[in-house]
Amino acid sequence: MVVAVSGSGRALGPSENRPWTFYALGGLFFGFLAFLYGPMFVIYLLSFQGPNGGVTFPMVGTSLTWFRDIVKPEQMADIPAAFERSIFLASVVSAITVVTSVAAGLGFRRRFRGSFILFYLAVASLVMPSLLVGFGIGLGFQVLGLHNNMFTSALGAQLTWTMPFGLFAMFAVVNRFNRSYEEAAADLGATAWQRLRHVTLPILLPGIIGVAMGAFTLSYDEYARTTLTIGNHNTLPLEIYALISSATSPMLFAIGTVTTAVSFLLIGMTLVVVFRMQRRRRAIATEN
């Protein structure tokens, strides 16, 4: 196909020259990378804006003023508290998502009557408009006379998003799992619980960590479903959005830098844990 596009009329064959499409597609890719990372890089840079600088270039000196501003008590937004709430909520969401999606992933391996319908019912909320889901839940709580709260309505609203995602991810993980591991374990006298504990879960562990991470980050920056269900205390994305619409200062950029750093820290720590696990296995292996 590439040869046809180049129009040289040359027969297909080995050539040391790359076709022009290689450079065109390469350019497109780098353009996309610039689009993706450029604005973020600008934000990180501007978060170190000097005390008299604004939200645009030029930089008027450099400082950590805006980072200090985040934790200043007289701010109109309480960023540290919102951050704490977000981390806490994301941890709970992640834990519940892991438990349910691992259980469902293992359960769905068997095709039972109605399993398809059940599956589509479970994942349908992925295609529902997020804002409407949140609106519906918020409204439902009001109708029932319940207060919207982080660990009731908001937790539920976020789970409608993370659990189908977790289920999909576990399907991919479980599909690659060879059933004969469990049969071998049964053959060797393991009870159902022992099979799960000593064989299935350890083998699936890397995938399970992935689901936990995915659910955590989905919850951590969830906005649309949370905004109408959170009640009186905002999570971090809601707090940031409130700030953006009310005031603009480089502090917003500083918040962006800090939250990104936290995300990278989290990913980095997970990678270290996984890497250590692998290295320990390898170290045990090379001991002899």
Place this chain on the structure above:
Amino acid sequence: MDPRFDVELVAVTKRYGTTLAVDDISLRIPRASYCCLLGPSGCGKTTTLRMIAGHEAVSAGDILINGDNVTLDPPIRRGTAMMFQSYALFPHLNCLDNVAFSLKMRGIGKAERHAKAREFLGLVHMANYAERLPSQLSGGQQQRVALARALITRPKVLLLDEPLSALDPFLRIKVREELKRLQRELGITFIHVTHSQDEAMAMADLMVVMDDGRIRQSGPPREVFEQPVSAFVARFIGGHNVLQGARGPIAVRADRCRLGVAGDSPHVSGRVAAVEYQGTMVRVALAMDSGDEASALVPDAAFYSAPVEPGDAATLVWSEPDAHVLAEM
């Protein structure tokens, strides 16, 4: 309780919905024998093995091991152990822990179960690899570990699902010698599923040829090879020509056929379709005038004293006593 048999299948049937995977088979496997279940893919041999292991429920019939009816027992209570086709070694455990797994499940302490596991790794010459992970082993080494893991449960019957299919041809011959030696030394029954007639003939005390969910013939390999009951068996175990005799279908071993001229002895004629040099023998394939195919395995010296080429007219000749009358087509 009949102590003469390690395994007895009594009218065992397996249905998946409306399809019959295993159709009313009965089989008795004598004490301490090497039994090969042989057949084309989809013939029900693996399903049969899995029913004996307890990984597949039996639709009808009974399975007895050492005279005990185990039809409804879970795998561990049957006295069987299975070696899986892909070995199914636990990837997160090293060899030692893989082999010690069944002891751990029974709550046996670490020191004791590791000592025992080392002993069984030694039995399969893998003691030096105790700390390795399965992914760091070759196929042949993984197989030995899987064998040790199965044997540590002290089974009365070892079930092997295509144990040699993942190995290269040279290793395959070596491993089958070892399996056979191990079976003799342990004095237990091995049931080995394979689709390779070479493997079955080389290893089996009892060869069971299956097709379409049924047992077509069972007996010592030599008996099956010399007296196949049907055209299917004769064709499947190979080395036979299935021809039309005076009183119905006959099987004639290809190595008892030769190229010659039509005379008093029985013969068929056709054209040479292919000539394959096989070292000690040359296989000459014939497209017969009737449209069927037949072949002759001719000793190399005999072939090269009167060579033929594809396209030549040729006549396949055999002597009357070599024709084996088939009971069924």
